[in-house]
Amino acid sequence: MxxxxxxxxxxxxxxxxxxxxxxxxxxxxxxxxxxxxxxxxxxxxxxxxxxxxxxxxxxxxxxxxxxxxxxxxxxxxxxxxxDSHHHHLVCLNCGNTVEFPGCNLEETLGDIIGRTRFKITGHILEVFGYCRACQEPDGR
Amino acid sequence: MxxxxxxxxxxxxxxxxxxxxxxxxxxxxxxxxxxxxxxxxxxxxxxxxxxxxxxxxxxxxxxxxxxxxxxxxxxxxxxxxxDSHHHHLVCLNCGNTVEFPGCNLEETLGDIIGRTRFKITGHILEVFGYCRACQEPDGR
DNA sequence: GCTATAATTAATAACCGTTCTTATTTAGGA
DNA sequence: TCCTAAATAAGAACGGTTATTAATTATAGC
Incomplete structure (x- = not known):
């Protein structure tokens, strides 16, 4: 199963x-x-x-x-x-996405977060922009 | 003004x-x-x-x-x-938040993002967990 | 300052993704 | 095979947000 x-x-x-x-x-x-x-x-x-x-x-x-x-x-x-920790790069025009692999974010933020005594359960990270095809000649 | x-x-x-x-x-x-x-x-x-x-x-x-x-x-x-670039640590129980200051995220992700030829306009990052006061003795 | 006019507003209806309700069906243990 | 609590289908309700519309108003030009 x-x-x-x-x-x-x-x-x-x-x-x-x-x-x-x-x-x-x-x-x-x-x-x-x-x-x-x-x-x-x-x-x-x-x-x-x-x-x-x-x-x-x-x-x-x-x-x-x-x-x-x-x-x-x-x-x-x-x-x-x-199934795998990753984040997304999302095109705000056409909606296409690129996944990028596991980050070391919670590690990177360890000091800051440690001081707050929060018990972390997760995070969201999404990066937005315009993909190659959707970028206008004028650079939008 | x-x-x-x-x-x-x-x-x-x-x-x-x-x-x-x-x-x-x-x-x-x-x-x-x-x-x-x-x-x-x-x-x-x-x-x-x-x-x-x-x-x-x-x-x-x-x-x-x-x-x-x-x-x-x-x-x-x-x-x-x-007014300043920052992110949040949010308690999923009581809703309290802690702001943490400017990240170097787009810098950190520069290589990955550079290869995609995306033109980045912004990102969202929020970290979730339970604040000190909301953590149960059993660690939730 | 006055006027003309396009932008903005208040009020309210509509929208739409998501959640809830309820009667019916069903998975899984005895 | 039965029993029963869990799950489902159908559709109503919810709630945050957006759109509509007639009335109001900020501002540019005189």
Missing amino acids: NSFLQRLAAGGYRITPQRRLILEVLQQGARHQTAEDICASLQQKEPNISLGTVYRNLNILISLGLVTGVDFKDGRIRYELN | NSFLQRLAAGGYRITPQRRLILEVLQQGARHQTAEDICASLQQKEPNISLGTVYRNLNILISLGLVTGVDFKDGRIRYELN
């Missing part, structure tokens, strides 16, 4: 066909899909699946640390498997 | 009492206020000010680079004057 399903079960959740499919779409489909994208993919296999089910399960998957929600500043959350 | 007002005028916008007041609240009031917080403050001086006016003008101020919107993961945007 898929290790994501194992972790779902270990969290006390049932393995439903809907949950299998959601994980399948996240593993095999495009990265950075919105809930609606995911729901549309699912409905090709299971026409009756509900958007509410998708949201509810995505939130469960996030709470278990299996999935991450990212904000590309376009008013909707995008979801991806939490 | 306040340099923020100057920059507003330089952007081709009129100086209205509402805009003066919004900037005043941002300069003198608490940091990280929501649009509703700001509106409530304004209404103490101008009872008829509208929430729509607040949002519209905050977006104008953001587009001019005078204000920044930050996401503390509680479903609403918080606004602050864009």
Whole structure:
């Protein structure tokens, strides 16, 4: 059994066909899909699946640390498997993204954060700009 | 005249009492206020000010680079004057925040980003965790 | 200072991503 | 196979934000 399903079960959740499919779409489909994208993919296999089910399960998957929600500043959350720590470079014009690998951010900020006595659970970092293709001749 | 007002005028916008007041609240009031917080403050001086006016003008101020919107993961945007580059450490339990000063992030990421040929316009970085007071004995 | 006019506002409706409600179905243990 | 708590489908509700519109107002030109 898929290790994501194992972790779902270990969290006390049932393995439903809907949950299998959601994980399948996240593993095999495009990265950075919105809930609606995911729901549309699912409905090709299971026409009756509900958007509410998708949201509810995505939130469960996030709470278990299996999935991450990212904000590309376009008013909707995008979801991806939490398989490797990375961040995104997002084009504000066309929405294309480039992932860049693990940062040493919490390490870098160790001193500052240490002094505050916060117990850190995570961070978000997204870099915005315009991709090569979307840069106007005038440099925008 | 306040340099923020100057920059507003330089952007081709009129100086209205509402805009003066919004900037005043941002300069003198608490940091990280929501649009509703700001509106409530304004209404103490101008009872008829509208929430729509607040949002519209905050977006104008953001587009001019005078204000920044930050996401503390509680479903609403918080606004602050864009007077110094800094980031936040946010307690997921009580919402308290600690600001930490300018990062050298775009510098640090220079190589990666350089290769992508993106033209960078900004980034968001927020660190989440639990503050000293909110950490349970069990370490949460 | 006065006027003309385009920008701005107040009030409120609409929008839209997300969450909640409820009756029905189902996964998984006994 | 049953039982029962968990999960689902359908759709209503929520809430932060944006859009609409008629009335008001800041400001440039006289």
